[in-house]
Amino acid sequence: MSTPRHNQGLSRRSFIARAVAAGVAVPTLPALLSACGASDTTSGSASKIPAPNNPVRWPISKKNPPIKSGQQIQAGTTLRIYNYADYLSPKLIKEFEAAHNVTITLSTFNDEDEALTKIASGDLSFDLYFPSYDSLGKMVQADLLRPLNHDYINNIDNLWPQFKNPWYDEGWEYSVPYTVYTTGIAWRTDMVSEDIAQRQNPYDVFWDPKYASNLAVIDDWHTMMGMVLLRNGIDDINTTKASDISLMRKQMMQMLQVTHPKVTITMYNDLPAGQYGLCQMWSGDVVNAVYYLPKGQSPDVLRYWFPSDGKGMVDNDLMVVLAQGKNPVAAHYFINYMLDSKTAARNFGYIGYQPPQRSINPNEIVADGFVPKNLATATVLPRYFVEGSRLLQLPPQADNEYHQIWQEFKAGG
Amino acid sequence: MADRRHGRLTRSNGRAPRLIWPALALPGTVWLVVLFLAPMYVVVAILFGTVDPILRQPVPIWNPVDWDLGQFRYVLDHIIGPDGFFGPALVRTAVYVLVASALCLLIAYPVAYYTARGAGRHRGLLLALLIAPFWISYMMRMLAWINLLQNDGLVNRALSFGGVFDIHVNWLSGHASTVVLGLVYGYVPYMILPLFAGLDRIPAATLEAARDLGANRFETFRRVTWPLSRPAVVVSLLLTCLPMLGDYFTNDLLSAAPQTSMVGNLINNSVLTPGQTGQAGAFVLLVLLISVVPMILYVRSNRLGDEVRS
Numbered sequence: 259m260s261t262p263r264h265n266q267g268l269s270r271r272s273f274i275a276r277a278v279a280a281g282v283a284v285p286t287l288p289a290l291l292s293a294c295g296a297s298d299t300t301s302g303s304a305s306k307i308p309a310p311n312n313p314v315r316w317p318i319s320k321k322n323p324p325i326k327s328g329q330q331i332q333a334g335t336t337l338r339i340y341n342y343a344d345y346l347s348p349k350l351i352k353e354f355e356a357a358h359n360v361t362i363t364l365s366t367f368n369d370e371d372e373a374l375t376k377i378a379s380g381d382l383s384f385d386l387y388f389p390s391y392d393s394l395g396k397m398v399q400a401d402l403l404r405p406l407n408h409d410y411i412n413n414i415d416n417l418w419p420q421f422k423n424p425w426y427d428e429g430w431e432y433s434v435p436y437t438v439y440t441t442g443i444a445w446r447t448d449m450v451s452e453d454i455a456q457r458q459n460p461y462d463v464f465w466d467p468k469y470a471s472n473l474a475v476i477d478d479w480h481t482m483m484g485m486v487l488l489r490n491g492i493d494d495i496n497t498t499k500a501s502d503i504s505l506m507r508k509q510m511m512q513m514l515q516v517t518h519p520k521v522t523i524t525m526y527n528d529l530p531a532g533q534y535g536l537c538q539m540w541s542g543d544v545v546n547a548v549y550y551l552p553k554g555q556s557p558d559v560l561r562y563w564f565p566s567d568g569k570g571m572v573d574n575d576l577m578v579v580l581a582q583g584k585n586p587v588a589a590h591y592f593i594n595y596m597l598d599s600k601t602a603a604r605n606f607g608y609i610g611y612q613p614p615q616r617s618i619n620p621n622e623i624v625a626d627g628f629v630p631k632n633l634a635t636a637t638v639l640p641r642y643f644v645e646g647s648r649l650l651q652l653p654p655q656a657d658n659e660y661h662q663i664w665q666e667f668k669a670g671g
Numbered sequence: 672m673a674d675r676r677h678g679r680l681t682r683s684n685g686r687a688p689r690l691i692w693p694a695l696a697l698p699g700t701v702w703l704v705v706l707f708l709a710p711m712y713v714v715v716a717i718l719f720g721t722v723d724p725i726l727r728q729p730v731p732i733w734n735p736v737d738w739d740l741g742q743f744r745y746v747l748d749h750i751i752g753p754d755g756f757f758g759p760a761l762v763r764t765a766v767y768v769l770v771a772s773a774l775c776l777l778i779a780y781p782v783a784y785y786t787a788r789g790a791g792r793h794r795g796l797l798l799a800l801l802i803a804p805f806w807i808s809y810m811m812r813m814l815a816w817i818n819l820l821q822n823d824g825l826v827n828r829a830l831s832f833g834g835v836f837d838i839h840v841n842w843l844s845g846h847a848s849t850v851v852l853g854l855v856y857g858y859v860p861y862m863i864l865p866l867f868a869g870l871d872r873i874p875a876a877t878l879e880a881a882r883d884l885g886a887n888r889f890e891t892f893r894r895v896t897w898p899l900s901r902p903a904v905v906v907s908l909l910l911t912c913l914p915m916l917g918d919y920f921t922n923d924l925l926s927a928a929p930q931t932s933m934v935g936n937l938i939n940n941s942v943l944t945p946g947q948t949g950q951a952g953a954f955v956l957l958v959l960l961i962s963v964v965p966m967i968l969y970v971r972s973n974r975l976g977d978e979v980r981s
Binding site: 368369519531669670 | 723724725726727728756757759760763821822823841843844845926927928929930931932936937940941943944945946947
C-alpha cells in the first residue's frame with residue numbers, strides 16, 4: 259500500500275512543498291534509472307503475508323545484524339530520515355540535534371511506492387524510514403531493514419499493549435508504531451446541507467450525482483478501493499474473490515461517470531479552501547485541516563464520519579531502521595525519543611496524527627485540546643484495531659489486479 | 672622542394688577541416704549519446720525487462736535477445752477496443768495539446784509581431800518583460816493559479832463583479848478548459864521568444880519593397896511576413912507541443928480528476944506504481960514516435976526554406 263497522507267503543518271507550506279516535489283519529479287527518466295538498481299532483490303523467498311489471523315515473526319537478518327548494546331551516539335554525525343512531508347515536528351528534530359550534537363537531514367517522499375523504489379536503489383543511505391505496516395514484509399524479505407536492538411528502546415512500554423507484539427511483526431523485531439489513524443468521510447456543513455453520518459450507508463455519497471464535481475477521494479489505490487468494498491458490506495478489504503474485484507471495478511467506473519471525483523492527497527488543504535464540500539479523508543488530516551481554514555472561517559464547519567461500531571479502515575504507521583543507513587545507533591536513539599510520552603504528545607500537536615501512547619487517553623483527546631469537539635469522531639480508539647478492517651499486503655496476483663483497476667480508474671475510465 | 676612544400680600545405684589545409692568539423696560536432700554527439708541514446712536504451716531495457724518478485728521493482732534486461740514484450744503488448748492492447756482504457760487519455764492529450772498550441776499561437780504571434788515591428792524604443796523593455804515569466808518556476812506560476820481559481824478566488828470574484836452576480840464556477844474540479852488554459856499560460860512564453868527571433872530576422876527592406884510595389888499592410892503581411900515567419904511558427908509550435916505532450920503536473924495541480932488525465936499522467940502513474948514501470952517506457956516510446964512526425968515536418972519546412980532562399 260502506498261499511503262501518501264501526511265502533508266500537514268500549520269500553514270500551506272506543505273502543499274507547496276508537495277507540489278514542488280511533484281514538479282521535481284517531472285522527468286520520468288531519473289525514476290526509471292534509479293529503478294535499475296533494484297535487480298538484486300530477486301533473491302527473496304516466497305512471500306509471507308502477515309495478517310491479524312496470521313501473525314508473523316520475521317527472522318533476524320544475517321546480512322544486517324542488530325547493533326551492539328551500550329553504544330553512544332557519535333557526536334558530529336548525521337542522521338538521515340526519510341519520511342512524508344510535515345509528518346514530524348521540526349522543533350523536535352532541532353531539540354534532538356541539540357541534545358546529541360548530531361545533524362538530522364530530512365528527505366521526503368510522496369507515497370510509499372516512490373519511497374520503496376528509491377530505497378531499493380540502495381544508494382541513498384537513509385537511516386530511518388516511516389512506512390506503513392503492509393510494506394514491512396516486503397522490506398524484510400528484500401533485506402532492506404536492520405533488526406532493532408530493544409536495549410535502546412525502553413520507551414516501548416509507553417505504547418498501547420497490542421503494539422508490543424503486533425501481528426505484522428511479532429516481538430517488534432524490526433518496527434515500532436508511530437501513529438494510528440482511521441479513514442472516513444469529511445465534509446463542510448456550509449457546502450453540504452445533509453448530515454452524512456445519518457445516511458444509512460454514508461459511503462453512498464461518492465456515487466450521489468448531487469455531489470458531482472464537489473468531492474474527492476484519496477489518491478491511494480488500496481485505501482480508495484477498500485472504501486468501495488466497505489460500501490458493499492465487504493469487510494475483507496483485501497479480498498481476492500473475482501466477484502468482489504469485479505464489483506469493485508464496476509463501481510469505481512460508475513463513480514467516475516456519475517460524480518467526477520478529484521483524486522488527490524491534499525484534502526487537508528482543499529477542503530478548508532472550499533475546493534469541494536466532501537471527501538474521503540484520513541483522521542489525522544481532518545484534524546489538521548482546521549489550521550488551513552481561511553482567516554475568519556469557523557472550524558465548526560468541518561465534520562468527520564467513521565463508523566461508530568469501528569467497522570471501517572483503521573491503520574498505523576511505523577518507524578524502522580534501514581540497513582543502508584550509516585548511523586543506526588542514532589536511529590535507535592531517535593526512535594526511543596519519539597516514543598517518549600511528552601515528545602509523542604508534542605508531535606501529535608504538530609502533525610495531527612495520534613500516537614498510540616497510553617498517556618494519551620482517547621476519551622479525553624477533545625478535553626486535552628488535541629482535537630476540536632466537532633471532530634471528536636476523528637479520535638482513534640484501541641478497540642478499532644479489533645473491530646476495524648486492515649489494509650494488508652496482497653498476494654502478487656491480486657495486487658496486480660487491484661493495480662490494473664486503479665490504473666484504469668486514474669486514466670479516466 | 673617548392674612543390675613538396677606546396678603539396679604539404681595543400682594536404683594540411685585539406686586535413687584541417689576534416690578534423691575541425693568532427694571536433695566541433697563532438698560535444699553535441701557526446702551529449703546525444705550520454706543524455707539521450709543511453710537513457711533511451713535504459714527505458715527500452717526496462718520496458719522489455721522483468722519485475723522483481725518481492726518489491727515489484729523493474730529489472731531491466733540489457734540483451735535484446737531476452738526481451739519480454741509483455742508490458743508493451745499490454746499497453747497496445749489497452750489503447751483501442753473494449754479494454755482500451757488508455758485510448759481516451761491519448762485522444763484527450765492530442766486534443767488538449769492542439770487546442771492549447773493554437774491558443775498559444777493566437778496570443779504569441781501578435782505579441783511577437785508587435786515587439787519585433789512596432790515596439791520602437793520600448794523593445795528592450797518589452798523583451799525583458801516577455802522573458803520575465805522564465806524567472807519564476809513553472810510550478811510556482813501554476814500554484815498562483817490555484818489561488819486565483821479557487822471558489823472564493825479572484826477569478827470568480829471578478830466574474831461576479833465583486834458579488835453582484837451569483838457566479839461560483841468550480842474551476843479546479845476537473846474542467847478540461849482549466850487544464851487547457853493552464854497549458855496555454857504555462858507555455859506561451861516558450862512560443863513568443865522563437866517567434867520574435869523569426870520575425871525580427873525578416874529584412875525590413877523586403878517589407879519596404881512590398882509596400883513600394885503597392886501592397887497594403889495586410890497584403891504585405893499575407894504575402895511577405897507570414898510566409899517568411901512560417902519556419903519560426905513551426906519551431907515555436909514544436910517547442911510548446913513537445914513538452915505539453917509529456918506534461919502531467921498542470922493537470923495534477925489544476926484538476927487532479929481522472930477525466931482530464933493526459934499521457935503524462937499515465938507515464939507518471941506507471942513509473943510510481945510497482946510492477947507497471949515498464950508500461951511508462953511504452954508510453955514514452957509512443958510519445959517519442961508521435962513527436963517524430965512534427966520533427967520531420969520541421970526538417971522538411973527548413974529544407975524547403977533553404978531551397979527557396981537558394
